[in-house]
Amino acid sequence: MDRVRQGRPGFRRRFGAVLAVGAASALAVTALAAPAQSADATRAGAAADVQADVNVAKNAGFESDLSDWTCASNSGAAVTSPVHGGAKALKATPSGQNHAECSQLVKVKPNSTYKLSSWVQGGYAYLGARGTGTTDVSTWTPGTSAWQQLSTSFTTGANTTSVTVYTHGWYGQSAYFVDDVNVFGPDGGGGTDPVEIPAVPTGLKAGATTAKSVDLSWTPSSTATGYTVYRDGAKVASTSGASTTVTGLAPETTYDFQVSASNAAGESAKSAAVSVRTPKDDGGNDGGTVPKHALTGYWQNFNNGATVQKLRDVSSQYDIIAVSFADATTTPGQITFNLDPAVGYTSVADFKADIAAKKAAGKSVILSVGGEKGTISVNSDASATAFANSAYALMQEYGFNGVDIDLENGLNPTYMTKALRQLAAKAGPKLVLTMAPQTIDMQSTSGGYFQTALNVKDILTVVNMQYYNSGSMLGCDGKVYSQGSVDFLTALACIQLEGGLDASQVGIGVPASPRGAGSGYVSPTIVNNALDCLARGTGCGQFKPSKTYPGLRGAMTWSTNWDATAGSAWSNAVGPKVHSLP
Numbered sequence: 001m002d003r004v005r006q007g008r009p010g011f012r013r014r015f016g017a018v019l020a021v022g023a024a025s026a027l028a029v030t031a032l033a034a035p036a037q038s039a040d041a042t043r044a045g046a047a048a049d050v051q052a053d054v055n056v057a058k059n060a061g062f063e064s065d066l067s068d069w070t071c072a073s074n075s076g077a078a079v080t081s082p083v084h085g086g087a088k089a090l091k092a093t094p095s096g097q098n099h100a101e102c103s104q105l106v107k108v109k110p111n112s113t114y115k116l117s118s119w120v121q122g123g124y125a126y127l128g129a130r131g132t133g134t135t136d137v138s139t140w141t142p143g144t145s146a147w148q149q150l151s152t153s154f155t156t157g158a159n160t161t162s163v164t165v166y167t168h169g170w171y172g173q174s175a176y177f178v179d180d181v182n183v184f185g186p187d188g189g190g191g192t193d194p195v196e197i198p199a200v201p202t203g204l205k206a207g208a209t210t211a212k213s214v215d216l217s218w219t220p221s222s223t224a225t226g227y228t229v230y231r232d233g234a235k236v237a238s239t240s241g242a243s244t245t246v247t248g249l250a251p252e253t254t255y256d257f258q259v260s261a262s263n264a265a266g267e268s269a270k271s272a273a274v275s276v277r278t279p280k281d282d283g284g285n286d287g288g289t290v291p292k293h294a295l296t297g298y299w300q301n302f303n304n305g306a307t308v309q310k311l312r313d314v315s316s317q318y319d320i321i322a323v324s325f326a327d328a329t330t331t332p333g334q335i336t337f338n339l340d341p342a343v344g345y346t347s348v349a350d351f352k353a354d355i356a357a358k359k360a361a362g363k364s365v366i367l368s369v370g371g372e373k374g375t376i377s378v379n380s381d382a383s384a385t386a387f388a389n390s391a392y393a394l395m396q397e398y399g400f401n402g403v404d405i406d407l408e409n410g411l412n413p414t415y416m417t418k419a420l421r422q423l424a425a426k427a428g429p430k431l432v433l434t435m436a437p438q439t440i441d442m443q444s445t446s447g448g449y450f451q452t453a454l455n456v457k458d459i460l461t462v463v464n465m466q467y468y469n470s471g472s473m474l475g476c477d478g479k480v481y482s483q484g485s486v487d488f489l490t491a492l493a494c495i496q497l498e499g500g501l502d503a504s505q506v507g508i509g510v511p512a513s514p515r516g517a518g519s520g521y522v523s524p525t526i527v528n529n530a531l532d533c534l535a536r537g538t539g540c541g542q543f544k545p546s547k548t549y550p551g552l553r554g555a556m557t558w559s560t561n562w563d564a565t566a567g568s569a570w571s572n573a574v575g576p577k578v579h580s581l582p
Helices: 010-028 039-044 046-052 348-360 381-398 413-427 448-455 486-498 524-536 560-565 569-579
Strands: 076-079 089-092 102-107 113-122 125-130 137-141 144-155 162-168 176-185 202-209 214-219 226-231 234-239 243-246 254-263 274-277 294-300 320-328 364-371 402-407 432-435 462-466 506-511 554-558
Touching (some): 113 162, 125 176, 144 448, 202 254, 202 274, 202 413, 214 254, 214 413, 226 243, 243 413, 294 506, 294 560, 294 569, 320 402, 320 432, 364 432, 381 413, 402 413, 413 448, 432 448, 462 486, 462 554, 506 524, 524 569, 554 560, 554 569
Parallel strands (some): 294 554, 364 402, 402 432, 432 462, 462 506
Antiparallel strands (some): 076 089, 089 176, 113 144, 113 176, 125 137, 202 214, 214 243, 226 234, 226 254, 254 274
16 A cells, blocks of 8 residues: 555556566466376386486576576576575576576477476566477566466477577566476487486474464475375375465364475375374454455555544444554564554554444454555564564554555565464454455465465455556456456456455455545446446456355455545445445
8 A cells, every 4th residue: 555645666557568468377377286196106107207207408407507598688697595496596687678588498309298397586587488389388477585486388399399498587677586497398309317206305394273274384305396285195285385274174183294295207205294183263263343245444644645534533334444554673574553643643542542442333453564665574484473473462552453464565475474374373263364465466376475365365354455556457367457447356356266265355455536546546336336246247347257256355445544535435335335245
C-alpha cells in the first residue's frame, strides 16, 4: 500500500504488458512436479535410463567460469557467492537495453525430448531454448531473494542437431544469478557424464507443529531436482526445495515421515523416519472474529491528504481493519509501531481503547507490515524469530488480532513461512493473518509471495491482492486483460483460486477512490460485478470462470481514509454486496 498518495514506482506500470508475454510460460509451470517413480520401478530400468539420460549442457554449474557460455556485452561473470551447488554460479547484470543474456549451444538428437531446468536467484530471471526445430520455449520468475528452480521442456525437430539454451534478466532490473543448468535428454554427440540417482536425504527434522500440520526440513542432496515426502509410507507431498509443510493431519495423532530425493535418473531410497505427534485441537483457526464474507480496509497511521480518522470513525462496514504500518528497527526482522500524532490521538491509551471497542463490536484489528516503502526483511532464522517475537509483543501490547503482510520489495518464502508459523504458535488459533501482494506477485505459484501463501495455507485468513498500479496482466486463461475492467479482477483472481488457495482465502483489493492509487481505480459497480461473477456466475465480462466460488472471502480497499474522503461511497456500496454473498 502507498504511504503516500502517488502510485508505485513507474517500472511496475511500464512492465505490465511486457511481463504478460513471459508470464504465459510461467503459468504453464506453476504446478508442483508430480511425485517421482518409486525406487523399485526406477531400478527396473535403471541401466537403460542412466545410459540414455544425460545432461547435454557443459559447465552447467559454472565451475569453469564462463567456459562454453557466451554472455552479451560482457554482462556475465562467475561468482563464488551466492551459489546453489558447488563453488561457483553465474551473475549477470542487465544495463540499458541489454537484458544480460548468457547462452550455450548444446548438441541434441533429432526428434527427442529434453527437460530444461536451472536454479535462479535475484532479479527477474528467464530460462529458455530456441532453434529447437519445433516450438521454442521459455519460463521466468519475478525477483526473489531465495534460490528457486525454473523448469520447462522442448522437443527437437527431425533435422535438429543443436539448440541454444539461454538465460537472461530484464531491462532496468537488478542482477540475477543462475546455477546448475540441466538439459536432460539423449546424448547428441557432445558427451557428458550420465545422470545418477541422488543420494538419500539426511537430517530430516520436524519444526512448528499444529493440530493439523507440521513443518519438515532436511539436508538437500546435491544432484536432486525434487523431493517426495511420505507419511506412514504413503506419498503426501512433492517439492523442489528442502522443506515443506504437510497439512491435513489429525489432532493428537502420531505420524512417521520420510523423504526421498529424485532427478531424471530416478528416486533415491527413503530417509530415516522422524516421528511427530500433533497436539490437541483447541478450536482450529477460524480467522478470529472474521465472518465468512469480509470487507477489509487499511487505516492510515499518517496524513497524506486523505481524511484523517481515528479508528472509532472507521465505517462499520469493515470487518478487518489493517493499521498501516509497522516500522522496522535496527534488528533484522524486528518490527515496532509508532502512533503518528498527525492522526489526532491524545494518547496511546486512547488508541488502544479504540482497538478494544472495535473488537468488542465484532471487528478484527490487525497490524500491517510493509507498505510501498516498508523495509522489513526476514531472510534468516534469527530475523524470522525476531519478527515473530516482536509481532506477538505488539499484539499483546495493543490488542491487535494479527498481522497483514504487505511487503512490496520482495520476501523470502522460506524464512517468512518460518516467521509466520512461529507467530501462529505463540498467538494460537484465533490469529488473523492476511496478505496484500502486488499483482505481479500472484501471477505464478513459483513466486515467493504465492509460495508463502501456500506454505501457510492452514493458518491463512485471506490474500487481498492489489488489483492496481500494475498495467495489463495475464489472467488464468493465458489472455491479457486491461487494468480497471471486471475481466481484470475475475481472471486474475482465478489464478489464485485455481493455484491452490481456498476461495475463503481470496479477496479483491482495489482503491477506494481515484486519488487512492496511481492507477487501477474501478467503480464499486465493477467490483460488485466481479464478486457476483466469481461467487454466482453472473455479472461477468468476456471472461467467465469454469465454476463458481461461493466461499469467496470478499474485498479490500486502500484505504478507509480515502473512502471517507469520497463520502464512504466505496464501503457503502461494496460492503453490503460482500456481506450478501452466498
